[in-house]
Amino acid sequence: MSASPVEQQRQDPAPYARPGGFPVVGVVGGGQLARMMQPAAVALGLRLRVLAEGPDVAAAQVVTPAPIGAADDLDALVAFARECDAVTFDHEHVPGEGLRAMAELTSVQPGADALVHAQDKIVMREKLTELGIPCPRWARVADRAAVEAFGSWPVVLKTPRGGYDGKGVLVLSGPDDEGWATADAWLADWADRGGLLAEEHVPFTRELAALVARSPSGQAAAWPVVETVQRDGVCHEVTAPAPDLAPELAATLTDVALRIAGGLGVTGVLAVEVFEVERDTPDGPVKDVLVNELAMRPHNSGHWSIEGSVTSQFENHLRAVLDLPLGSTEPRAPWTVMVNVLGPKVIEERHEDLYRSYLHVMAHDPGVKVHLYGKEQRPGRKLGHVTVYGDDLDTVRARARHAAAFIAGEIDE
Amino acid sequence: MSASPVEQQRQDPAPYARPGGFPVVGVVGGGQLARMMQPAAVALGLRLRVLAEGPDVAAAQVVTPAPIGAADDLDALVAFARECDAVTFDHEHVPGEGLRAMAELTSVQPGADALVHAQDKIVMREKLTELGIPCPRWARVADRAAVEAFGSWPVVLKTPRGGYDGKGVLVLSGPDDEGWATADAWLADWADRGGLLAEEHVPFTRELAALVARSPSGQAAAWPVVETVQRDGVCHEVTAPAPDLAPELAATLTDVALRIAGGLGVTGVLAVEVFEVERDTPDGPVKDVLVNELAMRPHNSGHWSIEGSVTSQFENHLRAVLDLPLGSTEPRAPWTVMVNVLGPKVIEERHEDLYRSYLHVMAHDPGVKVHLYGKEQRPGRKLGHVTVYGDDLDTVRARARHAAAFIAGEIDE
Structure with a gap:
């Protein structure tokens, strides 16, 4: 069995042709997370590079070079990956196609197979349940009947993808909740993409x-x-x-x-x-x-x-x-x-x-x-x-x- | 009495027209000291800018923008100062003329009057002696006779300017030390620039x-x-x-x-x-x-x-x-x-x-x-x-x- 790219890298740092052998780490996305990687990179002598949403986003102010490109622009991702010894992320919004294209060119961490669990909440729930990890009770719901059949109210509805910081999350108190206008629209929107995620509303301490x-x-x-x-x-x-x-x-x-x-x-x-x-x-x-x-x-x-x-x-x-x-x-x-x-x-x-x-x-x-x-x-x-x-x-x-x-x-x- | 530029700045940060009011700090010199200012600047949201000796010096790798210019290039210093809300230094090698020219355009910290004491070891010894600060016994020496008249051997000879990390420093054990070849050359070189600094060789613990x-x-x-x-x-x-x-x-x-x-x-x-x-x-x-x-x-x-x-x-x-x-x-x-x-x-x-x-x-x-x-x-x-x-x-x-x-x-x- 041949060594994985990562194992090869560990055995032989030679692929890094940079002065002193220091690798270039590329970060897709130029928000504050990429920005705060820079002090750590400065200390370790690593060269950071950011694929930035625009010329003045948080990380682009303090990392050079920071080429401009969207996280779903396949050409931009490929060009970026070619100049990096490893690629990582400021967010989870790079589509699987882009992840796989970059992975053919360089080390992508985390890889598409892992990242999908942070991109798709239903995939995440399925996998965690399979691993026996304790989760709130959940179900995939394709229509209103499925939500009502889920049982106990209130129920939490989530779009599987694209949500962050509370966006894409809706709490319904019961069949008459005024949030149903939004819920119905989401259900229609996601009907042919596998439906929404319903979760019990956890009374947490x-x-x-x-x-x-x-x-x-x-x-x-x-x-x-x-x-x-x-x-x-x-x-x-x-x-x-x-x-x-x-x-x-x-x-x-x-x-x-x-x-x-x-x-x-x-x-x-x-x-x-x-x-x-x-x-x-x-x-x-x-x-x-x-x-x-x-x-x-x-x-x-x-x-x-x-x-x-x-x-x-x-x-x-x-x-x-x-x-x-x-x-x-x-x-x-x-x-x-x-x-x-x-x-x-x-x-x-x-x-x-x-x-x-x-x-x-x-x-x-x-x-x-x-x-x-x-x-x-x-x-x-x-x-x-x-x-x-x-x-x-x-x-x-x-x-x-x-x-x-x-x-x-x-x-x- | 009118407020100094610094006092004005403290009372009214308005001169900083940058987004959020965050000032641009310029550093003359792109060595490791400028480089290590970057993590602190990143945290505080300050914009760092470096006047670098070359495109790939230590700080230019991690600070953007980093225009290229020598520390004794008056035009480069002036152009740099125009783009900075405050200027400081990676080293002490900016000539007084450059410091004063920049100070007419922006806040320069430390200023020429302070910095001269880190640039010229004889000026430093004179000022410290005036302030009653304990120093090794010292004298300004213009020729060999003055060094021999200084008294106790060994004696430490220093060029007043341009030395760092042990360079520009010579220890003479006595009148027959083979280091005299260098010492004589230094004395000749500095004869019309005020001579060298002689100091007692301190037997420190x-x-x-x-x-x-x-x-x-x-x-x-x-x-x-x-x-x-x-x-x-x-x-x-x-x-x-x-x-x-x-x-x-x-x-x-x-x-x-x-x-x-x-x-x-x-x-x-x-x-x-x-x-x-x-x-x-x-x-x-x-x-x-x-x-x-x-x-x-x-x-x-x-x-x-x-x-x-x-x-x-x-x-x-x-x-x-x-x-x-x-x-x-x-x-x-x-x-x-x-x-x-x-x-x-x-x-x-x-x-x-x-x-x-x-x-x-x-x-x-x-x-x-x-x-x-x-x-x-x-x-x-x-x-x-x-x-x-x-x-x-x-x-x-x-x-x-x-x-x-x-x-x-x-x-x-």
């Missing part, structure tokens, strides 16, 4: 996320499980490690994430977002987890790792993509809290100048770590995040919330 | 460095004093904080650095390299410090701060240059050790591929932080550095030394 990195040769590393808080369907606050989480449940969740990474053949970072639920048992209430979503790339729930862990998710993603040994995922502080800076609902003129907020925020707290992504403000848009770490969770959380709210213009002092 | 950042409005912050070890005149190993340093002497040295920063009007990072000496007194031996060199920019003795401190020297340099409030300089671990990766004396073919060393180094120690600068190998050249932190100094130091030596090809396992 909180949301958690498990972040792991896995390399093509199978090495894996897991960061501590975190608690995530959403606001309007968008990740807003992450606490690492998740407070008051029983070690057994943390171990269960980490095991779930590693089984998913291995079972789906994920390479790079995998984020597993789960619901923490409480079940009544004869022995009393027991906490458990149900997998909600998967992301196969650095994820908002892992931004805390830039300062909070020995190796950030961005560095380990690059190491995994190149099949380098992974770095330590040990936390660097007892508590690390990340809070997103979201574009304010109303962008007042005095807050157009985000930079001005630095004068107050930095003077107020010399220990806060600010990350802004170079993006123009739009209501609810992820403009950046702040991270604070320390020994006392309440203090750390208050500091991070204050800085993020001040930068976002939600508070004045 | 070790070398220390104090790193501070100072902003135009006068805020200053100091990192812990570090111990530095040179190899062939080049910084090789840095331990933070300096082991076995009496708190009183650390405070004295920090005070010396802050007095120099204030007295010379330094803005940005200032590194003060000193000799630790032991003097005999009636009460027994007493440790003291004598200032050796100054650098007005991020410095090799501060690379440990990337992982080892809440705010790295690169982030605080940018914050100081923009007159933003400075970040915390608190250490993040009991011990942090940085070891330089220096180009091997003989570059064997098998070590041409530096990247290959990652397979071993990263597998051997998942906690080591590797930084390589994208530079081609030359014997003795600073190619990168590694940083390790932890609770036990001996372990931390052994880990850092092993990783650096392996990457540099000095050891095989």
Whole structure:
């Protein structure tokens, strides 16, 4: 049996003809995730390259070269892949055809067979169920009758593809919910594409996320499980490690994430977002987890790792993509809290100048770590995040919330 | 009295017409120091721009745009300054004329009046003596007679300008030293430019460095004093904080650095390299410090701060240059050790591929932080550095030394 391209690469780095042997890693998509790979690439001497949506997207401001091309433009993907020793992603929106075309030219991590599980929620549910991973009760539904037959209300309807940050998700409280206008349209739209995903509405106690990195040769590393808080369907606050989480449940969740990474053949970072639920048992209430979503790339729930862990998710993603040994995922502080800076609902003129907020925020707290992504403000848009770490969770959380709210213009002092 | 440009800027960030108000910081020189400013700029959303010596120097690989221009090319400096909201430096080699021309167009930090003390060692000695800062005994010497009249041997001769990393420095053991051939040539060369600097050869117990950042409005912050070890005149190993340093002497040295920063009007990072000496007194031996060199920019003795401190020297340099409030300089671990990766004396073919060393180094120690600068190998050249932190100094130091030596090809396992 001949060695896989990745095994060959590991045995013989010679294919990299760059000075010093340093490979070029291409990232399809120029958002903040690609942008935050750049500091890790700078440190390791890797050459980053971004296929950007436009000349001034977040990553194109700080990575050179950044050719322009859409994620579904086959010619652009092929030309990009030819110039990269490995290709990875800022998002999951590259069609399978593009993934396969690039894979004929270079190492693509994660590959199409893994990525499909982050692209199609029904494929994901089928595979996780096959692997015995705990999921919310779910069904494929092709029409209204199937939704009503699903049973318990409320029911969550999801488009299998194209959703993110709460988009493509609808909660129906019952047969008379006014959301049925949208639901009917979605059902019609997806009727000849396999239908929609229906899921039980899980009465969760909180949301958690498990972040792991896995390399093509199978090495894996897991960061501590975190608690995530959403606001309007968008990740807003992450606490690492998740407070008051029983070690057994943390171990269960980490095991779930590693089984998913291995079972789906994920390479790079995998984020597993789960619901923490409480079940009544004869022995009393027991906490458990149900997998909600998967992301196969650095994820908002892992931004805390830039300062909070020995190796950030961005560095380990690059190491995994190149099949380098992974770095330590040990936390660097007892508590690390990340809070997103979201574009304010109303962008007042005095807050157009985000930079001005630095004068107050930095003077107020010399220990806060600010990350802004170079993006123009739009209501609810992820403009950046702040991270604070320390020994006392309440203090750390208050500091991070204050800085993020001040930068976002939600508070004045 | 009208506000200085910097004060105006602080009161009113409006001059920055960039999206979100984020300023463009220009760095003259594209070496590893400019390169390592990029991760800090990426996080803060600042736009970095580099005036690079060539298209593929260390910083030009990771900063865009990076126009090409020499540090003594007045036209290039002026064109560069026009596109920047603030200009700072990767080195101290921009002539005064260029500094003044740029200062008419934008904020230049540090300014010519401060920078001259890092450019001219005689000007530096005169000013430090005036400020009452402890220095080795020194004299300006114009001819051989003056060197011999200086007194105690050995004597250290230095060219006032143009020296770095041990270059431009000569130690003469006595009137018959064979180094006199070079010394006579230097004396002749500098005779009509004010002569050379002669200094006593200090029998130091070790070398220390104090790193501070100072902003135009006068805020200053100091990192812990570090111990530095040179190899062939080049910084090789840095331990933070300096082991076995009496708190009183650390405070004295920090005070010396802050007095120099204030007295010379330094803005940005200032590194003060000193000799630790032991003097005999009636009460027994007493440790003291004598200032050796100054650098007005991020410095090799501060690379440990990337992982080892809440705010790295690169982030605080940018914050100081923009007159933003400075970040915390608190250490993040009991011990942090940085070891330089220096180009091997003989570059064997098998070590041409530096990247290959990652397979071993990263597998051997998942906690080591590797930084390589994208530079081609030359014997003795600073190619990168590694940083390790932890609770036990001996372990931390052994880990850092092993990783650096392996990457540099000095050891095989």
